[in-house]
Amino acid sequence: MTIQSETINAEALRQRVQDTVAQVGDGLVKLSHDIHGFSEVSWQEHRSARAVAEVLREAGFATEVGAYGVQTSVEATYGEGDLTVVLCSEYDALPDVGHACGHNIIAAAGVGAALALKEVADEVGLRVKLLGTPAEEHGGGKVALLEAGAWEDAAFSMMVHGMSGKEQGVRYMSMTAVERFEVTFTGREAHAAGAPDKAINAGAAASLALVNLAMLRQHLPERSNTNAYISDGGGATNVIAGTTKVQVEVRASELDAWRELKKRVLACFEGAAIATGCGWEHRQTEHPYAPVNTDDAIGELWDRNMEALGRPVDNTPSYGGGSTDMGNVSQVVPTVHGMVAVRGSQAVPHHPDFAADAISAGADDAVVDGAAVLALTALDVALNPSLRASLLEQQAARGAGATTITLQA
Numbered sequence: 001m002t003i004q005s006e007t008i009n010a011e012a013l014r015q016r017v018q019d020t021v022a023q024v025g026d027g028l029v030k031l032s033h034d035i036h037g038f039s040e041v042s043w044q045e046h047r048s049a050r051a052v053a054e055v056l057r058e059a060g061f062a063t064e065v066g067a068y069g070v071q072t073s074v075e076a077t078y079g080e081g082d083l084t085v086v087l088c089s090e091y092d093a094l095p096d097v098g099h100a101c102g103h104n105i106i107a108a109a110g111v112g113a114a115l116a117l118k119e120v121a122d123e124v125g126l127r128v129k130l131l132g133t134p135a136e137e138h139g140g141g142k143v144a145l146l147e148a149g150a151w152e153d154a155a156f157s158m159m160v161h162g163m164s165g166k167e168q169g170v171r172y173m174s175m176t177a178v179e180r181f182e183v184t185f186t187g188r189e190a191h192a193a194g195a196p197d198k199a200i201n202a203g204a205a206a207s208l209a210l211v212n213l214a215m216l217r218q219h220l221p222e223r224s225n226t227n228a229y230i231s232d233g234g235g236a237t238n239v240i241a242g243t244t245k246v247q248v249e250v251r252a253s254e255l256d257a258w259r260e261l262k263k264r265v266l267a268c269f270e271g272a273a274i275a276t277g278c279g280w281e282h283r284q285t286e287h288p289y290a291p292v293n294t295d296d297a298i299g300e301l302w303d304r305n306m307e308a309l310g311r312p313v314d315n316t317p318s319y320g321g322g323s324t325d326m327g328n329v330s331q332v333v334p335t336v337h338g339m340v341a342v343r344g345s346q347a348v349p350h351h352p353d354f355a356a357d358a359i360s361a362g363a364d365d366a367v368v369d370g371a372a373v374l375a376l377t378a379l380d381v382a383l384n385p386s387l388r389a390s391l392l393e394q395q396a397a398r399g400a401g402a403t404t405i406t407l408q409a
Contacts, residue, residue: 008123008124008383010379010383013120013123013124013379013383014376014379016119016120017116017117017119017120017372017375017376017379018116018372018376020115020116020119020375021112021113021115021116021368021371021372021375022368024112024115024116025112025367025368027055028108028109028111028112028367028368028371029108029364029367029368031051031052031055031107031108031111032104032105032107032108032358032359032363032364032367033104033359034051035048035051035052035091035099035103035104035107035108036098036099036104036355036358036359038051038091038093039093039098039099040091040092040093041092041093041094041095041137041138042092042134042135042136042137042138042139042141043071043072043092043134043135043139043141044072044092045072045091045092045132045134045135046071046072048072048091048092048107048132049065049072049073049074049091049132049134050065052074052076052089052091052107052111052130052132053065053074053076053132055111055115056074056076056111056114056115056130057076059114059115059118060078060118061076061077061078061114061118061128061130062076062077062078063075063076064076065132067131067145067150068144068145068148068149068150069144069148070134070141070144070145070148072132072134072135072141073131073132073133073134073141073145073150074089074130074131074132075129075130075131075132075150076114076129076130076132077127077128077129077130078114078117078118078121078127078128079118079121079122079126079127079128080122080127081121081122081124081125081126081127081382082125082127082392083125083126083127083155083381083382083388083391083392084126084127084128084129084153084154084155085117085126085127085128085129085154085155085156085157085158085378085381085382086129086130086131086150086151086153086154086156086157086158086333087110087113087114087128087129087130087131087157087158087159087374087378088106088110088130088131088133088142088157088158088159088326088329089106089107089108089109089110089111089130089131089132089133089159090103090106090107090133090134090136090141090159090161091103091104091106091107091132091134092134092135092136092137092141093137094137094350097350097351097352097355098352098355099355099358099359100349100350100351100352100354100355100358101137101349101350101354102161102162102163102342102349102354102357102358102363102366103136103137104358104359105160105161105162105340105342105358105363105366105367105370106159106160106161106162106370107132108367108371109160109340109366109367109368109370109371109374110130110159110160110371110374111130111371112367112368112370112371112372112374112375113370113371113372113374113375113378114128114130115371116371116372116375117375117378117379120379124379124382124383125382126378126379126382127153128378129153129154131145131150133145133325136324136325136326138180138286139286139287140286140287140288140289140325140328141325142325142326142328142329143287143288143289143325143328144287146328146329146332149401151329151332151333152400152401154333154395155333155334155391155392155394155395156295156298156333156334156335156336156381156391157326157329157330157333157334157335157336158298158302158335158336158337158338158374158377158378159326159336159337159338159374160338160339160340160370160373160374161324161337161338161339161340162339162340162341162342162358162363162366162370163339163340163341163342163349164341164342164345164346164347164348164349164354164357165341165345165346166314166341167306167311167312167313167314167339167340167341168313168314168318168339169299169303169313169314169315170294170299170302170303170306170313170336170337170338170339171294171296171299171300171303171315172314172315172316172317172318173292173294173318173319173320173337173339174223174253174291174292174317174318174319174320175253175291175292175320175322175323175324175327175337176223176224176251176252176253176258176291176321176322176323177251177252177253177254177255177258177288177289177290177291177323177327178249178250178251178258178288178289178323179249179250179258179262179284179288179289180247180248180249180284180285180286180288181247181248181249181282181283181284181285182231182245182246182247182248182282182283182285183209183245183246183248183269183280183281183282184243184244184245184280184281184282184283185202185205185206185209185243185244185245185246185269185272185273185276185278185279185280186202186242186243186278186279186280186281187199187200187201187202187205187240187241187242187243187276187277187278187279188200188242189239189240189241189242190239190240191238191239191240192237192238192239192240193238196240199240199242200242200276200277200278201240201241201276201278202234202241202242202243202244202276202278203233203234203240203241203244204276205244205272205273205275205276205278205280206230206233206244206245206246206272207230208271208272208275208276209228209246209268209269209271209272210228210230210246212268212269212271212272213226213228213265213268216264216265216268220261221252221257221261222253223252223253223254223257223319223321224251224252224253224257224258224261225251225252225321226248226249226250226251226261226265227248227249228246228247228248228249229246229247230244230245230246231245231246231247232244232245246269247285248265248269248282250262250265251321251323253291253319254291255290255291258291266282269282287325287328289323289324289325289327289328290327290328290330290331291327291330292324292326292327292330292335292337293327293330293331293335294330294335294336294337295330295334295335295336297334297387297390298334298335298336298377298381298387299336301377301380301381301384302336302338302373302377303315305372305373305376305377305380306338306340306373308376309369309372309373309376311340311341311369311373322349324337332398332402333398334391334394336377338370338373338374340366340369340370340373341362341366342354342357342358342360342362342363342366343362343365343366344357344360344361344362345357345360345362345363
């Protein structure tokens with residue numbers, strides 16, 4: 001679809017988008033608070049998914065819960081334009097500390113953006129698709145959806161995440177790749193006092209592996225890190241453990257550095273196995289996450305809209321060290337993963353204090369402004385002829401099945 005700019009009043013459309021966000025603002029805040037109260041962890045977000053779906057279904061979106069074979073996902077679509085934007089709403093909480101990452105803000109802001117874009121979608125040839133994406137904290141819901149084809153129709157994709165502190169320019173943020181896996185050491189049990197010479201000590205292998213990792217840390221490249229803990233170290237003081245398990249994660253800001261670091265980390269476990277005479281094996285426990293590759297052109301529009309909403313951005317390069325499954329999406333679809341500040345909060349995410357701040361007045365403002373920046377940026381993309389054409393060309397060149405890639409370290 002070609003948009004005739006002379007027949008489009010861009011400012012009038014932008015105002016309609018903002019007016020719609022304001023009109024639905026109270027409902028968005030209620031949705032955010034409801035999801036915060038549900039506090040459902042990864043893959044268990046049944047009430048949260050239903051709450052998101054209900055709002056969109058009532059607004060006239062074609063809506064499905066459990067889309068693409070992912071039980072707690074949501075797909076809601078509106079419009080028939082040739083340019084599809086996929087908006088992401090996360091809604092999983094953390095164990096023990098609840099919504100200490102503010103995913104209730106993400107969910108409500110995504111819904112608000114979808115509702116606002118519905119009001120202008122037909123005029124600008126935009127197809128609006130909201131995906132409720134479970135299990136970002138642990139599990140990789142977006143990776144499961146990506147591999148099932150949920151982004152096959154996407155020209156671009158966006159989401160917004162609440163944060164403490166100041167606003168950060170989206171083009172100047174970086175997030176790391178991460179992979180989590182489990183290592184199992186297998187030795188031979190024996191009585192710790194009566195027959196220690198008959199044992200092959202899997203507990204010693206696990207302990208030695210953690211020492212090896214500690215020695216490795218001083219040699220890690222910049223913006224790389226690793227951590228591990230022994231999840232099963234034996235069952236009795238008078239039995240030398242024949243089997244132990246260690247949970248491990250590896251992070252790095254670049255894919256090649258991530259893959260190289262994983263090799264070095266695995267060597268730490270192999271060395272421990274050799275030293276103790278144990279067998280060992282490892283397996284992935286979750287989908288690995290790739291770094292976020294921000295689309296510069298869309299990111300520039302995003303930052304401009306943040307400024308227009310009275311949220312000046314800091315363009316100092318920022319490295320937070322966190323990871324997201326939106327990174328995998330960004331490797332194959334032009335993507336922006338923006339942040340919006342919860343004003344008044346100085347709490348560190350993943351801490352109970354931030355869970356409390358996630359339903360504060362500052363968080364409620366972040367929901368509404370997050371919805372507005374998402375919707376305004378999608379509208380700007382749709383009204384930019386050269387960017388629109390470029391995104392459609394990239395989508396066509398990508399071809400069917402390209403979004404099903406997996407990222408293996």
